[in-house]
Amino acid sequence: MKRPILMLPGILALLAAMAAAQTGHFPTPPPPLDTSTQEKTPPTNSRRLDLAQLQREADVLARTAQTIPSDVANVRKGMLPKDVIEKLKQIEKLSKHLRSELNP
Numbered sequence: 001m002k003r004p005i006l007m008l009p010g011i012l013a014l015l016a017a018m019a020a021a022q023t024g025h026f027p028t029p030p031p032p033l034d035t036s037t038q039e040k041t042p043p044t045n046s047r048r049l050d051l052a053q054l055q056r057e058a059d060v061l062a063r064t065a066q067t068i069p070s071d072v073a074n075v076r077k078g079m080l081p082k083d084v085i086e087k088l089k090q091i092e093k094l095s096k097h098l099r100s101e102l103n104p
Contacts, residue, residue: 054101061094 064087071084 049101054098057094057098061091061098064091064094 067087068084068091071081071087074081075084
């Protein structure tokens, strides 16, 4: 006999929903409890980009990258330029920095 009592809230909710559907309108939802989310303004990019600095870094990156093919050609001849590893590290560092600055 306890089963019908447990089902009573579900049956009442179903009947209320059917009655609302027959009248053609549903009750309005309650207002949100957290009103601070409605008052927030859309996030803005508070970070300022130094475009001149980014351009200088991009130029250094391009100049350094242009020297790598000749360094690799020297490696093929059996000569490893002493600064080629440092150049590659610098290229990697500059590219990561530029990517992080330009990625929102």
